[in-house]
Amino acid sequence: MSNEVESVQVSDVTEVNQLSSSAAVESHAGSCDEEMALQLLNEAVRSMPNHVVKALLSIGVCSRCVLRIFGTEDRIYCHPLLSQSMLRSILEEVTGFKSEGNFQICSICLGILQFCYCDDKETMVKMESPNDMALTIAQLVKKEGHQIDGFSLEVSVPQLILENESSLLSGMKKRYESEPWFQERLLSKCVSVKDVLKFAITKPLETLLDVKSSSAGCFRIRLTYNHKRASDNSVERNQGFKRRKIGKENGLHNVNDEPVITNKVCSDYSTDETICVTRRSSNLLQDQEPSEHLTIPIDKVSEPCHLVYLCYRTHIYLCGRYLKYSRNVSQTRWIIDEERMGEASVEEIIGSNILPICQGDNYKFHAAGREDIDVRMLGSGRPFLLEIQNARQVPSEETVNEIESKINGLENKLVGVKNLKVVGSQGWTLMREGEAEKQKQYCALVWISRPLEDEDVQSISLLNDMKILQKTPIRVLHRRSPLEREKIIHWMKIERIAGSSQYFLLHLCTQAGTYIKEFVHGDLGRTQPSIGSILGCRAEIMRLDVTDVKMDSF
Amino acid sequence: MSDIMVDQTHKPEETAVPNNLLQHQRQQSVRENAEYEDEELHKLLVPDITLLPLTPPSAVESNFASYFAPDFMKSGNDQYVYRHANGLCVVGLASTHSAFKDKGGVSAVDFNVGKSDRSGMKVTGKRKKNAQHFESNTALCKVCTNDDLYIVRCCVKGSLLEVNERLIKQPELLKSSADREGYIAIIMPKPADWLKAKASLLSLEDFKKLRALC
Numbered sequence A: 001m002s003n004e005v006e007s008v009q010v011s012d013v014t015e016v017n018q019l020s021s022s023a024a025v026e027s028h029a030g031s032c033d034e035e036m037a038l039q040l041l042n043e044a045v046r047s048m049p050n051h052v053v054k055a056l057l058s059i060g061v062c063s064r065c066v067l068r069i070f071g072t073e074d075r076i077y078c079h080p081l082l083s084q085s086m087l088r089s090i091l092e093e094v095t096g097f098k099s100e101g102n103f104q105i106c107s108i109c110l111g112i113l114q115f116c117y118c119d120d121k122e123t124m125v126k127m128e129s130p131n132d133m134a135l136t137i138a139q140l141v142k143k144e145g146h147q148i149d150g151f152s153l154e155v156s157v158p159q160l161i162l163e164n165e166s167s168l169l170s171g172m173k174k175r176y177e178s179e180p181w182f183q184e185r186l187l188s189k190c191v192s193v194k195d196v197l198k199f200a201i202t203k204p205l206e207t208l209l210d211v212k213s214s215s216a217g218c219f220r221i222r223l224t225y226n227h228k229r230a231s232d233n234s235v236e237r238n239q240g241f242k243r244r245k246i247g248k249e250n251g252l253h254n255v256n257d258e259p260v261i262t263n264k265v266c267s268d269y270s271t272d273e274t275i276c277v278t279r280r281s282s283n284l285l286q287d288q289e290p291s292e293h294l295t296i297p298i299d300k301v302s303e304p305c306h307l308v309y310l311c312y313r314t315h316i317y318l319c320g321r322y323l324k325y326s327r328n329v330s331q332t333r334w335i336i337d338e339e340r341m342g343e344a345s346v347e348e349i350i351g352s353n354i355l356p357i358c359q360g361d362n363y364k365f366h367a368a369g370r371e372d373i374d375v376r377m378l379g380s381g382r383p384f385l386l387e388i389q390n391a392r393q394v395p396s397e398e399t400v401n402e403i404e405s406k407i408n409g410l411e412n413k414l415v416g417v418k419n420l421k422v423v424g425s426q427g428w429t430l431m432r433e434g435e436a437e438k439q440k441q442y443c444a445l446v447w448i449s450r451p452l453e454d455e456d457v458q459s460i461s462l463l464n465d466m467k468i469l470q471k472t473p474i475r476v477l478h479r480r481s482p483l484e485r486e487k488i489i490h491w492m493k494i495e496r497i498a499g500s501s502q503y504f505l506l507h508l509c510t511q512a513g514t515y516i517k518e519f520v521h522g523d524l525g526r527t528q529p530s531i532g533s534i535l536g537c538r539a540e541i542m543r544l545d546v547t548d549v550k551m552d553s554f
Numbered sequence B: 001m002s003d004i005m006v007d008q009t010h011k012p013e014e015t016a017v018p019n020n021l022l023q024h025q026r027q028q029s030v031r032e033n034a035e036y037e038d039e040e041l042h043k044l045l046v047p048d049i050t051l052l053p054l055t056p057p058s059a060v061e062s063n064f065a066s067y068f069a070p071d072f073m074k075s076g077n078d079q080y081v082y083r084h085a086n087g088l089c090v091v092g093l094a095s096t097h098s099a100f101k102d103k104g105g106v107s108a109v110d111f112n113v114g115k116s117d118r119s120g121m122k123v124t125g126k127r128k129k130n131a132q133h134f135e136s137n138t139a140l141c142k143v144c145t146n147d148d149l150y151i152v153r154c155c156v157k158g159s160l161l162e163v164n165e166r167l168i169k170q171p172e173l174l175k176s177s178a179d180r181e182g183y184i185a186i187i188m189p190k191p192a193d194w195l196k197a198k199a200s201l202l203s204l205e206d207f208k209k210l211r212a213l214c
Helices: A002-013 A015-021 A023-030 A034-046 A050-058 A063-069 A073-078 A084-095 A130-144 A159-176 A180-184 A193-209 A228-237 A259-287 A346-358 A397-408 A426-437 A454-462 A516-521 A531-535 B002-009 B019-045 B059-063 B172-176 B191-199 B204-210
Strands: A116-118 A124-126 A152-156 A219-226 A305-313 A316-324 A362-367 A376-389 A415-423 A439-448 A466-471 A484-496 A503-511 A539-549 B064-069 B079-084 B089-093 B106-110 B132-134 B139-145 B149-153 B158-163 B185-188
Touching (some): A034 A073, A050 A084, A063 A159, A063 A193, A130 A305, A152 A193, A316 A346, A316 A426, A376 A415, A376 A426, A376 B019, A439 A531, A503 A539, A516 A539, A531 A539, B106 B172, B139 B158
Parallel strands (some): A116 A305, A152 A219, A376 A539
Antiparallel strands (some): A316 A415, A439 A503, A439 A539, A466 A484, B106 B139, B132 B158, B158 B185
16 A cells, blocks of 8 residues: 555655656657667566456546556657557457447546647547647747746646546455556556646647756746546545645636746645545555456546646846836835825836837835835835746846936936846845845934024934834824834934025934834824924924935845 | 146056055045035035024924814813824823813823723724724723723724823823823724824814914
8 A cells, every 4th residue: 555655745745856867768758760669668568467457447547657556667658649549459459349439538637648638628638649648748848939948837737637546556456456566567657647647748748849858947838737526526535634726727827826836836735635645545555455357446437538728938137226216206106095105106107118019917016114105215225126026038138227317318317226136046145135124314404493503413413223112103193003113223413504504414224123203203202202302392204215225135 | 636647647657656655545545435425415414404494393393283172071171183194083182271270290091991992993904994984972981090980092994003001000191291192092983983093183273273372
């Protein structure tokens, strides 16, 4: 029992190894011609115990499933040019099995390895060879207009298949355990449906798309098989297990998975499968008695699986720093009661100029902190990350420079961009690193209720790393927790303004998260100390600008 | 600087421009760039004085809408309600309140009224858990002067988010800046409750007329 279970897990993990390491496999299965393939297949079939093959065929197991259960060497049955009918006729010829004539959906793989499925228009499609299937997929990729330099193929199949397989294997074990061939051709060599499918179509896909496949590709081709019977029963069977939905018909268009998540799906899957498989098999063992015929309690199915093709590129990221020259532009799209606040947003200006060039589906804007709509972002700019979903094209360095010039050359001069470039997913860590710890520098236009004295300028400049306590400002108290936050004002410098005794510029550098406006006017005394309390008068803030967001990595 | 660069290229027989010279030029250009950027930045920061008002509006004036409740539940009990755009209301004593007419000013402020000490409650979280719901006539605190005792009420039905605890230790704040640091409490009314309360409040204009203030 444990052998069968193991084989399922092992084959998933070693799939990559098998694809790349075995030279023998390459030479036989993929690259030999049709005639050679047929010959090899003939030899392989002759070496299998006839009566077992006949028994399997008679209970509705398809040719490829028969061959994979025996773990036929070199996976010759995966050869891209070997069609259904060829495989079938060889099996029948060698074993003397006479089929009923009508096409029957395999009771184990539910038609997947017969390249038979229902497409999204609910039409049943039946392909003859792996090559035909690869062709359909390649056409989809080209239709979407993707520019790729590699791909990674992902397949997900209904759990029912594994259960069926397990029932079959345990049934076979019960029946044939005693026979001599059983020890030689241990059923642990059984290759999984997923592996067979992947192996069969990867090579032809590589040829058609003119790129190599790899397990860590940025471009994903995902085949998701679902079966009505499987999804009906699965709810009962999986109570108590945390299970991820493997793609329903509709929900696939807005894939916003990180690369990590898709891998997780596969591994979650295998653990679920193994547990369930053990359960089901153990029930069977008790029920079954040794009998003459091979009987498996699997119902034949009348419909194939429903297949959804999905191809997408994993997120690409562009990073840089933005400047905001306007006091009427919000950082992100801000809409209240269907009315937009401000005349534009940084997010939209940058995103809308980059998305069409990447030909992506969607973008997400992330910035290291934010500023109010009426605060300008000047100086070095604020680091940001733009995530592009399913880009059809990754922009080159030259293109990126053009985008930067374009944004900076926009007529209304609301926003500027610096150091724009494409980064990998490490962009995230770079951003988060700097956000909470770094210091920010500001310049505030302050008015006080009495004339500014030289002592004021002096005393302010002497305050270094001053601690302040800020109660949650009233203007955000409706949506933030009422807390008292300690913040540090690292340094301050007053710059007098020619022609005014009560207005001056206050340059200051503070800890991230400090509310500057409240530090100036005191927020009804809820920020202590404040500029007003330090200077012993009323202070008001007229304007605020961010002049520096210190982050080295950007 | 650029002249020197041009000169060098006209002398092909010289093997190479000395490295330190080039490096110095590069460093200088980086510095000059940085200085230029700083200058540009500075130009953006300095305002045009001629466009600035002599006395700008205060933070309260800019961010809140002021309402007044004259003689709230008792003659002379003039209170204000400053409402922020986000719906929060700051409640306090108007400058015309009787308490300020007493000689000697305010001696004490006590939040222990009604059934509980208002200064003792702790409101937590974004959802403002544990905030007590009060009616508009619920008492917030007692204001004591040498001569008399006044009860300050909510004026607006809603959840009490915060009381100004500073008044306990510094009751003089009430007299010196009743409209700023001397506020009494912050209340969060539901939108419907605000509309009801607003109906019986006066705008700043009307209040000034009523009290014949300039």
